Amino acid sequence: MAPEDDARMDGRALMDWARESVRALESHRDEINALNVFPIPDSDTGTNLVFTMRAAVSALDDLVASGPVGEAPGVHQIAVVLARGSVVGARGNSGVILSQVLRGLAEAAVGEHMDSAGLGTALRMATNLVSDAVSYLVEGTIVTVLRCAADAIAGIDPGTPVARTAAVAADAAAEALVRTPMQLEVLGRAGVVDAGGLGLVVVLDALVKALSGHAPDRDFARFRPRGNLPAAVARRGDSTPGDHAPGDGAHAHDHAGHDHAGGDAQGMDFEVMYLVSRTDDTGIADLRERLDALGDSVVIVGDGRGSWSVHVHCRDAGAAVEAGLGAGDVRGIRVTSFLLESHRSGEAGRVSHRSGEAGRSSPVLPSPEDLSRAHTRPERRRRGVMAVAAGDGAAELFTGEGATVLRCDEPITRGQLLGAIRKMERSEVLVLPNGALPAQELVAVSAAARDSDHEVLLLASSSMVQGLAALAVHDVSRDAGDDAFTMSEAAAATRWGSLRIAAERALTYVGTCEPGDGLGLVGHEVIVIDPDPRRAVRRLVDLLLGTGGELVTILLGADAPAGIGGELTEYIEHGHPGVEVMVYEGGQPGDLLQLGVE
Incomplete structure (x- = not known):
């Protein structure tokens, strides 16, 4: 039976799709990046999607490496890992939304395989998850394209070959993408389609290729903007021209959650993203309410396992982070300038160089003199x-x-x-x-x-x-x-720990320590208490290497016990064969030593 005739998708096919998605997004990254015109015409949607999908595949690689050689996990297990990896590594609005496509798969998958009905359920659940995550939906975006793909295969016969179902969804997404300039005025003025929507079509086409062996034949070149973007779009008409800081650029790409006034990110200075854990639905609802009051483009999505990715455009980045701290444990904070200070009178704007391309349109087009200065920067x-x-x-x-x-x-x-x-x-x-x-x-x-x-x-x-x-x-x-x-x-990716000496009697998560005890910490949490600091650090090493590792870096503090570096090197070489050890004199106060495991 040819692959395209299979009624169900197995774990290996899902893994092939994840990796093919990375390759396809990398191939079309520049095309997707070039389409951004809202709210300013210089962004990194393609880059954000690539990094988000890479994070998902990295989590998948860890799963495969830890399992039996030659065996592919089932669809449910793979989809859960992809969803978690993508939520943790999501970049920008479109990356966050892509993570919910993967989470939809995880929620719909119930076993080793997925049939056409399951794929339809997955896209429907993804649409619902995204709709719940975005505070204010705007038509003509990646969300619209996703919904049309889900609608096209709703109620499909479970016996339909899953490759054929995927092709129907991808074709529907491509047709919806063509309509986005008619749904979102700024796209129509520029004569381009939505960048995030194009990224979703690329991902769905990758699924078709993974299931059938060949990708749909699409003319992506017709979506490219013709020449420079229109001046009305490039200058955003009603706002003072400003530079957009290079980097994430996520605020400009898919517009799925912009302010309910229906406009852009005008007046918002920063894009803030972080991860929240140890919270609940009530805490997330309160966080959304606080962020809605602080700014716009609020998107909060979960991985279904207790971690949430948070995105907001705002004027007060510190307040946005503080709101997250009030909801739970915050990590992975990323703050990007959204709208830098106004240009000096007559200044043409900064030239952005990405992926080897020079002279891409800035908010105000640069003069030849500006280009020359950019290339001869001291x-x-x-x-x-x-x-x-x-x-x-x-x-x-x-x-x-x-x-x-x-x-x-x-x-x-x-x-x-x-x-x-x-x-x-x-x-x-x-x-x-x-x-x-x-x-x-x-x-x-x-x-x-x-x-x-x-x-x-x-x-x-x-x-x-x-x-x-x-x-x-x-x-x-x-x-x-x-x-x-x-x-x-x-x-x-570097697990780290440290060895300290308890200065006073204190209660920790693993018991009560006495003054002089050796304390082994992983991150900021005490996990080892031992009256003998040398024994404490050996126990700490075993715990850090318990989940694997190839290289241990030891940074010796100013008060490290004499000879401890050599002792630990010998202990690791005998107890954990194949692990390389690097010892350096750090001289830091406080920590007797720091350990890093890669």
């Missing part, structure tokens, strides 16, 4: 990395990797961090805070540091060992947003 204006570090050895490690170091042997203030960033005289600054300041303080620093000449991106590093892992993959030749995302991924 070396001192290139990207730099600011790392917060404690201890002479740790500072030397970061400096040796090209970072500018702000010492935090004593507690630092946000004013000190802001001043250090400004002294760097770099147009793009990636900040590795390494746990030195709380999230709300960092958001305030990032917001204050940005201006028309500087883009500041905060990376999610909670310790120096995570910061070192992030710095190892730093690549100045990449787009700043891509570089920051890759570095943040490296930091997040």
Whole structure:
């Protein structure tokens, strides 16, 4: 039986679809990016979709690596993992909505296979999830395209080959995409289709290819804007021209949740995204209400397993983060400038360079002189990395990797961090805070540091060992947003712990510690208490390596017990064969040592 005649989809086909989606989105990334005209014509929808789907596939790869060799998990198990990975790694509105397509699959899948009826249920559930997630729906967007795909296969015969059903859904999505310029006025004025909607068609076509062996033949070139975008669209008519900071750019792509006045992101300075856990439906409802009062384009989606991805455009980034802190545990905070300060009189606007393309339209088209200056920018204006570090050895490690170091042997203030960033005289600054300041303080620093000449991106590093892992993959030749995302991924993939000595009697999650006890922490939580610090750190190592690892980085503190580095190296080599160990003299106060596991 040919693949296209199969009545059901199995786990292997679903895995093929996830990976084919990444390849297809990468292939069409530039086409999708070029379509953004609302609210400003320079964005990264294709990039956001690629990174979101990559995050889903990365979670899938972890699942496959941990399972029996040669066996493919069932549809339900795969769909759940894809949904969770995409929610955690979602970038921008369209990435958030794509995560709900995957969650719809997870909610509809009940076993090892999925038939045509199940696929229809999945798209319907995805539509409902997105409709619930977006505060104010706008027609002519990715949400419209998704709904039309779901409507096309509603009530389909379960015996219909699933490849044929997928093709019907993809064709319906493509037809809906063509109608988006007639539904959303700004698209019609520009003569383009919705960028997020095109991304969804690409993903559905990838499903068809995974199930049948061949993708639908579509003329995507006809969706490209002809020449420069119309001046009325490029200047947004009723607003002061402004630069859009490079990076996520998600506010401009799919417009699924813009302000209920029916307009754009006018007046909103920041895009804020983060993940919330340890909350419930009531907490999320209260969070949505608070964010609706703070700004617009509010989208909150869950992975069905207790984690929520939050997105909002607002003027007060700190208040948006504080709202999340009131709802539950917040992590993965990302703040992007939405509308930078107005241009100086006569200034033509910044030129954006992405994926090797020069001269793409800015909010105001650049002059030849502007282009020349962009290509001859002095070396001192290139990207730099600011790392917060404690201890002479740790500072030397970061400096040796090209970072500018702000010492935090004593507690630092946000004013000190802001001043250090400004002294760097770099147009793009990636900040590795390494746990030195709380999230709300960092958001305030990032917001204050940005201006028309500087883009500041905060990376999610909670310790120096995570910061070192992030710095190892730093690549100045990449787009700043891509570089920051890759570095943040490296930091997040590094499990970290530390060894401390209890200063006083205290109650922890694992019992009561006495003064002088060795405390083993994973992240910020005590998980080991032992009167012998050397024994405590060995137990900590076993726990950190219990879920695997290939490299352990040990950063020795100023008060580390003599010889502890060599002892731990020998212990790991004997107890965990194949794991590489790197030991450095950090010299940091407080932690006797920090451990990073990659």
